[in-house]
Amino acid sequence: MAENTPVYNAESTAVARELGTDTAKGLAADRITELLEKHGKNVTSSGTRVRPFLILLNQLKSPVVYLLAGAAGLSFFFKEYADAVAILVVIAVNTIIGFIMEWQAARSMEALSKMTQQQARVLRDGKVQEISADDIVPGDILLVEAGDMVPADGRLAEATQLQADESALTGESVPVDKNTDTLQGDVPLAERHNMLFKGTFIRKGNARLICTTTGMNTELGAIASMVQSAKKAATPLEKKLDNFSKRLMGITLVIVAIIFIAGLLNKVPVQEMLETSIALAVAAIPEGLPIVATLALARGMMLMARRNVIVKKLSAVETLGSVTVICTDKTGTLTENRMDVTAVNLPPGEEIAIQDKPEKQDNAAWDSLLKVAVLCNNASVDTSKEEAAKGIGDPLEVSLLEFAAKAGANAEEWRKQYSRVKEMPFDSDVKIMSTLQRKEGGFIITAKGATENLLEHCTQILQDGQPAPLEEGERKKWLDHTEALAAKGLKPLAFALRETDQEPQQLAEELVFVGLAGFLDPPREDVKQAIAECHHAHIQIMMLTGDHPATALNIAGQLDIGEQEEKVITGKDMPDTEGLSNEQKTTWRKASVFARVSPKQKLDLVSVLQENHDIVAMTGDGVNDAPALKKADIGIAMGIRGTQVTQEVADMILKDDAFSSIVDAVKQGRIIFDNIRLFVIFLLSCNLSELLVIGVCAAFNLPFQLFALQILFINLITDVLPALALGVADGNAEVMKKKPKDPRQPLLDKRRWISIWIYSAVIAAASLGAAWVGELQGEASAASNNTFFFTLIFCQLLHVLNMASAKASFFNNEVFRNRYVWLAMLSSLGITLLTLVVPALSRALRVESMTQLDWFLASGFSIGSVLVIRILKKLNLIV
Missing domain, CATH: 2.70.150.10 (Calcium-transporting ATPase, cytoplasmic transduction domain A)
Known part of the structure; x- marks a missing residue:
């Protein structure tokens, strides 16, 4: 060169x-x-x-x-x-x-x-x-x-x-x-x-x-x-939060302007009202929402990664919580993907149970089937080491090589003896793989695939060691044998070959049928529980497989997918969506088991479901699954047996190929969304409470008030650590018993907005009440300001505990059990108390030492605010 x-x-x-x-x-x-x-x-x-x-x-x-x-x-x-x-x-x-x-x-x-x-x-x-x-x-x-x-x-x-x-x-x-x-x-x-x-x-x-x-x-x-x-690019949730913050900023500035004017009318100095208004505007706007949301999403992604789920996009975490339908493959996702040849059926129709070491059969079809298993195969198995052989390639092909080795076949010797000339790779539509090998004196064609497809290319069958014509009745008999294997939960695979003197133009033509093999792939132990959890969460499960309908129905029955008497929809029953009637679309949407479906039909099914506003999660592993994965709202690729094409277009990758990992991811997606909504509600109710108290003080010219720096300090103490703690909560036990959220709905619905205003009103009333009682007791305005300042902080810190579900007990809920919440509250409280012992902070915030009465009022009214809110929650007046 x-x-x-x-x-x-x-x-x-x-x-x-x-x-x-x-x-x-x-x-x-x-x-x-x-x-x-x-x-x-x-x-x-x-x-x-x-x-x-x-x-x-x-x-x-x-x-x-x-x-x-x-x-x-x-x-x-x-x-x-x-x-x-x-x-x-x-x-x-x-x-x-x-x-x-x-x-x-x-x-x-x-x-x-x-x-x-x-x-x-x-x-x-x-x-x-x-x-x-x-x-x-x-x-x-x-x-x-x-x-x-x-x-x-x-x-x-x-x-x-x-x-x-x-x-x-x-x-x-x-x-x-x-x-x-x-x-x-x-x-x-x-x-x-x-x-x-x-x-x-x-x-x-x-x-x-x-x-x-x-x-x-x-x-x-x-x-x-x-x-x-x-x-x-920002995620949809980040955009939603950003737009929400900007809209809130506009509303806040209008309210602040009103408060500013009210203060001026009450003879408050311009400088003081200007500083207070700016500080109030800052306090009312939850500026940290996008960052906190991003952190919550990123942490959720890391948690999923530890549970064998790689989520490639932040937006996918949000969408996971909305999934209404999971379209899942069978092999390796619902089942172990541990293929073992457990049955062989040879002409004239004798079924042989395969044990650990298969016994050699006195039947020429046995040797022919082994030859096809080795030659029509792209996998490799390393049997040179003493420990268990490690196979590389398709699990089914690996299991064929292991079966052939146990039966005494020398795969390496055969592959040297029969050098490969040409291959027709397995195709999801044709469902056949065939190869052409050169041998001494001619060629040999080997083929394997779905029985109904392979029989169409067979003209003969190996009977008593000699090819014999394959009659129509014989074809039906072998289709019945295939049904019998599938009914036992086995995956049937047919084998054929042809020897010829001349190199053929077409590989899969005029083949000689040599028998069937049945592969056992049992359901994963954790799948049945995961599917039951999906049913509780109002998520529909659809099993889509290229396997035989009887095999699909058998596995579906074991895993409680669909009704026992439900009919399997096969690829032959799925016309193009262009000619699909509304009645047929409804049948598709209600079905649970689809067998012998092509990649195009998977894509059509996703389209039909999305027309119905379903949020679809679709699993896939082959190159032809890529369009359906891309079309789905959540594309899920297999990490072990998935091709790199599917992994590239997918939103999620399952490192263990397990269905239960999908359910874990959906659960985590729901928890993350609930957490984000919780800290949004918490931040807004705290910030709006500050608007209310300042507005009331300005409108009625009360003798106590909050200063600009005090507002900024409260905002800093209550907006950061408690909100972050809510963002990393583990979720409540009810999260997988609710219907999926509609992604078209806003982050906060009308009822939650009403709840936020009630939260804010209760916190504001408690803070103003404590200061007012202190004033009635003859305290100076400075002391009342102290009580006002600390009561508002204590109310907002304790308000974190109000974010628990109304159905949960006060001392046993997801917020109370969250150690980060307690750490955040103690840290914030510690920083607050520093204002009393650090002279520079005391002067800047105008804080003085507190009397026993001050502490009693601040703690009593703040605890009272929690009790009032909990009662309103139990009465189902607020969420």
């Missing part, structure tokens, strides 16, 4: 030689470390990363900060230096808290991204290995197949019916046919048909690829290097 010759202009053998590799064996293991040091990790970076300085700067880009800065400026102007410094301290504290929260959320997202690292299959030292895609080096021989994301750029050495989706690089929406032919001259990227590129997807076929470049040297890396920064 000449120097500077593009790899697509060179023969694949020359490329391999240049890189010091072997397409049959791959790189030697002892070279990997050296190559990693030379070329670096196979990672790309867009240049976008979390910058602490920018996060800190963003905390200052807020209308609230501008208001505070204006208040500080006015204080300096009027020579109220203590107030000015105190306001600047408030700005600094708010900025630091916002920075810490946003930095923590960003770090959480970075940790999540590390959990979704891509895996790749490589050939090293003559053995297929599964490694992190980050550890690929130039010279590695990569194995890719339909559904995989290409992990690095490379030159094709082998390709079977290969098509790649390169739209991410070229913008070409149609998959590109690929081959190993050498190209001539300078060829544009989109026409390099003998190359595969990092970040593209294999849509069809399989290939062996010589890795030529990795990381930032790839075509994808070249694009990434041009991207310096990217602005992250």
Whole structure:
């Protein structure tokens, strides 16, 4: 290979030689470390990363900060230096808290991204290995197949019916046919048909690829290097909260203006009312809502990650709480995905139970079936070690190799004896896989697939060691045998082959049927309980599988999915949605079990459900499931057996492929939404209570009042730590017994708004009452101000306990059990008491020592506010 010759202009053998590799064996293991040091990790970076300085700067880009800065400026102007410094301290504290929260959320997202690292299959030292895609080096021989994301750029050495989706690089929406032919001259990227590129997807076929470049040297890396920064879009919930805050700011400013005018009419000095109005505006606006919401969502994502659920988008966490229908695959999600051949049915129809070590059968069909099991197979099993063999590939194909090995077949010897020439990969629509092998004196075609599909391509059956015509009655008999296996909960698979002297034009034609195998895949132990939990949560479960209807119904019965007498809807019963009547759509929506469905029919079902305003979660693992996953409100990809295409388009990835993990994620999504709504209610009721008390004081010219810095201090103490504590609550026991929330509804409905105003009125009345009683006792106005100040703080801190469910007991609920709530209350209370012992704080906040009467009034009225609210909750007057 000449120097500077593009790899697509060179023969694949020359490329391999240049890189010091072997397409049959791959790189030697002892070279990997050296190559990693030379070329670096196979990672790309867009240049976008979390910058602490920018996060800190963003905390200052807020209308609230501008208001505070204006208040500080006015204080300096009027020579109220203590107030000015105190306001600047408030700005600094708010900025630091916002920075810490946003930095923590960003770090959480970075940790999540590390959990979704891509895996790749490589050939090293003559053995297929599964490694992190980050550890690929130039010279590695990569194995890719339909559904995989290409992990690095490379030159094709082998390709079977290969098509790649390169739209991410070229913008070409149609998959590109690929081959190993050498190209001539300078060829544009989109026409390099003998190359595969990092970040593209294999849509069809399989290939062996010589890795030529990795990381930032790839075509994808070249694009990434041009991207310096990217602005992250806000989630729907963040947008909803942001719009909510802006609207609230407008309302608040109107109310503050009224209070300002009322104060002036009551002869309050302009400077004091101006500072009070600005501080009040700041106090009334829950400026931390978007940040706290982001942190709550990010924490929820981390919790889900610990429970084997990777959520890729913050918005998905919100949507999870609204799911009304879960469309789930059967194999590996509801079942163990531990395929074992437990029955074999050979011509003339004899069913053989398979034990740990299958006994050799005196039947030529037995050997033929084993041969198909080994040759029509892309999996590999390492049996060289003493411990249990580790298989790489499709679980069903791995189980076939394990079965063949137990039956005494030598897979490696057969694969050497019968070298593969061509393959027709399994297709979800055709439901058949076939291969062509060269043997001494001719060729052999092997095929496996669904019985009803494979029989259509069979003209003969192996009887007494000889091919015999396959009559219509015989076909029906084998379909009955398939039904019998499926009725036992087994997955049936049919096998066929044909020997020929000439290379055939079509693989799956004129085949000889050799028998059936039944695979047992039992339900997961935790699934039945998870499905029962979904039923309590008013979530409909739909099982969608490509398996036989009898198998699907058997598993559905064991897991209590749908009614026992319910009819299974098969793919044949699902016409295109264009000709679908309303009655048929209703039948689809009410059904629970779908069998023999194609990817297109899955997509149609999602559309029908969404027309009915259902929020749909859809699971998938194959490349053809990607459209349905993308269409669904929540696309869920399998982490173990899922292809990289599905993992790329999905919103969630199940690391353990378990259905119970989906239910955990839905539960966590509901808890997070409830938590966010709780701290919104808490913040608003506290902030509006401040508006009410200041408004009443200004309107009636009361002898006691709150000063600007006192308002800012209260806002700082009650808005941050208690709200954060509510955001990380574990949720109440009723969360999975309620109907899913309608995403079209606002964050706060009319009843919750009424409750917020009642909360605020009770807190304001308690605070004003304590101060008024103190005034009646002959206390000076300064003492009444003290009582007023501390009562409002105590009422707001104790108000956290009112956020528990009305149905729960006061001492046994999700808020009372939340240790973060108590930590937040004690911390806030400790900071409050510091105002009495730190002279600088006392002077700035105009706080004096408290008498026993002051403490009695402040504590008594604040506890009274809690009791009043709890009584109103029990009477179901507020939520």
